[in-house]
């Protein structure tokens with residue numbers, strides 16, 4: 001029920017279902033494939049009255065949104081290709097419902113890698129060989145009309161845990177009365193990589209469900225995401241890191257170099273500190289000096305540094 005004396009107006013509204021967990025098996029003869037997704041599907045459009053006038057006639061129930069995710073997991077020819085599957089779902093919501101003008105589809109993909117037996121990929125057995133999740137963030141915008149749909153697509157990952165025991169320094173930072181940290185030319189660097197890259201969708205291919213196969217072929221997402229992961233890991237390993245900031249910047253430059261479809265990349269890196277333990281009370285030298293060489297560390301969960309940046313193609 002609305003009150004006669006409203007002091008505010010509805011300035012933003014978006015709703016849908018999150019944590020829609022679905023796994024899909026695809027069988028090609030006895031060669032099986034599996035994806036496991038956690039989906040968030042949110043909608044915008046002419047839905048104000050559902051908030052302001054208790055008018056549910058404009059509400060596509062979040063239960064129906066969840067059902068749509070499950071139905072598409074069964075019927076979409078793109079279900080194994082998360083970015084294209086997200087576009088498929090996103091285009092569906094804005095074309096199926098006249099009053100829905102924008103959809104926001106986020107997919108987190110859990111890792112199932114094929115098990116190798118005697119050096120041969122097994123037909124239907126998989127292993128969770130890493131905590132990292134592949135991410136897709138997709139916005140489908142039909143607010144300029146259902147015939148001229150625009151899309152924004154980001155691919156990325158999170159929870160990719162890495163550590164190097166050398167090739168990382170941190171020196172020449174601000175020293176003042178608040179500083180206790182010593183300079184180090186050699187330290188452990190560990191972080192959990194979160195990264196999102198914005199992808200240019202092919203400008204010459206209208207964003208329709210019928211064109212998704214062509215878009216998938218042009219962008220080759222498995223190759224693209226594989227290249228981004230390779231750039232992240234190889235830059236982390238190879239860079240003589242002056243800081244988390246400097247290494248993440250080089251990583252994002254390398255991605256722009258190797259992936260022409262990437263317009264922009266953002267990263268968020270916690271600096272998971274490994275603190276050398278002072279063992280001098282036990283007459284043990286644990287290499288606490290500036291040049292590193294410590295062998296025993298206290299891995300600290302918190303606090304952690306938290307370094308973020310975005311690099312945009314010129």
Ligand SMILES: O=c1[nH]c(=O)c2[nH]c(=O)[nH]c2[nH]1
Pocket residue numbers: 170181242243244245271305
């Ligand atoms: O790579 C680093 N960047 C910082 O900004 C910072 N601050 C800090 O205490 N250690 C580090 N390391």
